[in-house]
Amino acid sequence: MASLWRNQNETSILIPTTKEFSNVTYYIIRVCVGEVKWTVKHRYKEFFNLHNKLVADHGVSKDILPSKKVIGNKSNQFIETRRKALEEYLQKILIFLKRTMPKVFVEFLDFHVYDIYFLLQELTLKCSAEIDFIVSSTKTFTMTPLELHAISEFLKCPFPEADHLEEPLDLGPILDMCSQLDSLIVIGSSNDYLQSNIVLNKLSFDLTPLKIHNTFEMKNLKLNMINSLGSLRTTLNMLKVRYTNAKSISDVLQCDVLHKNTLEGSEKWVGLHTLDLSNNNLVEIDLTIALAENLRCLILNDNMISSITNLSHLHKLEELSIVNNLITVCDQLHMKVGNIKSLNLSQNNIVSTKAFYKLYSLESLDLSCNKITEVEELKFLSKLPCLENLRLTGNNVSTIVDYRIKVLELFGDRAGDICLDSEKPSQPELDKVSVLSALRVVKEGKTPDLALDKSNNLN
């Protein structure tokens, strides 16, 4: 991460080449600040405009910019001469302005994109301008690890070199806005950042100065670069950690814990009601999930989990989603998850519904895109009293003749309550279901099952 103030003497500017885009010659400027390098491209006209402003407002002498030439400015030799002259020009200007760094110059060289100090200046302006809108609407703000890193660095050690500036940097507006947010989103990347050699995911940052109250969401990050994620333990309601290098739940919930094989009360995420750990490399639901004892919703989509474990201590869990994992068998689920209302196991390798037969609280079950081939394997769902939504598309079973009728028939009197594959049964379907059940009764020589009616008449 670049810092001009800390690398005054290791800062240089070159114009190594030029490039033509739609008939216009651009000069490719290479800025180096210590280890950090980036490029910016400008055409002559932009140099010219910059120069005029610098002359007018910042006392730069008028004659140092190579002059305009209207005719013959396409020849290679001319361009080469001009390239050298512009390079010298920028170098001169830098020496002259490096103490004051006027905004036009900062922006001309993209310091406001890559340099800690100037980037924060930019962010401060943005926060001041948008705070009212954000706080009165979504209360959501997205930042890059670069910005967060800059905040951490600045708070660790401010820049005395910049104190003489007309408007020295003040983080007030940023911290003020963050303290009023509901939700902070951080999106990283492992590639080079824009036109620089900065890699976002190699930048560490600290979350303590930001008081995040409700939701923290991160995507495409390396967890080890975040210091004090644990500081959010008491305040956070919703945590989304997606596309990271997390291999276990412990990597997230015990990110700051040294001895991970024991669970301490102080490590609990007391306020957390939603945890989304989709798109990581989780292979199991490990014991540490118990640290989020108040979870109502757990989302573990797109991992490599093969069984449902360690959830029995989450008494408040209502919604569980483990889409696109490696679940083949799930055994006796009612002994593992108890009172859940919504279960999404779409895109796994499940062949039977046997494991669900006592999930009596289940209202919604998504088993789409699994390996269920027989209607017979669905009969275990027929006694679930609260089931209202059932999805089975993408299983072989959904391609058999009269699939909907056969599945609906399993539910007997409740067939009309079941929304199958997002579609309520039509009246003709329900009529067919009644006929089928009546036929079955005759065939099996039994009187219709009166369990329900009986209970009605008990009084």
Added chain:
Amino acid sequence: MSAGPYNYSYIFKYIIIGDMGVGKSCLLHQFTEKKFMADCPHTIGVEFGTRIIEVSGQKIKLQIWDTAGQERFRAVTRSYYRGAAGALMVYDITRRSTYNHLSSWLTDTRNLTNPSTVIFLIGNKCDLEGQRDVTYEEASKFAEENGLLFVEASAKTGDNVEEAFLETAKKIYQSIQDGRLDLNAAESGVQHKPSQPGRTNLNGDQAGVKDNCAC
């Protein structure tokens, strides 16, 4: 025929809790089937039963979650307290230990349900008078001190079983009537089901007036 209008206007959710072997499953069976199940196996995790009853002319469907008393299921059965409108807390009058554990069951119930949940204490197996280990007076005092409803019952003979389930429902219904229980609260354990589409049975005054009035 389609499911059409519901033939009940409320759903109340109950849980039955208490030590293993006190007769929870037998009580449920007696209530839903009117039979004593002498050789009932331990409940694994949870069982479920329903029955439609009538309180003040309103049809109410009871959804009853019968939890396992064995310690090893305690973690998973705790999740069922959530959203229960009624909790039947059972002990066995012939086994003192099951009575002694009531305070811990009560703590769980208070912590995991909402304030409007009706808790009913049942001293089961009262047919076994000769083996009694807990006196009626003692349990009755405990119930009073903790604001619980209380009866002694027998899942075997059926004594007081009906009463326990019905009294609980009456109490819940009362709470709805006088607004102590908010139907719209997420975890109230009560659902209102209008018995005819497009027409809502509002309140108690309406109770008992049958739907098919010909005006």
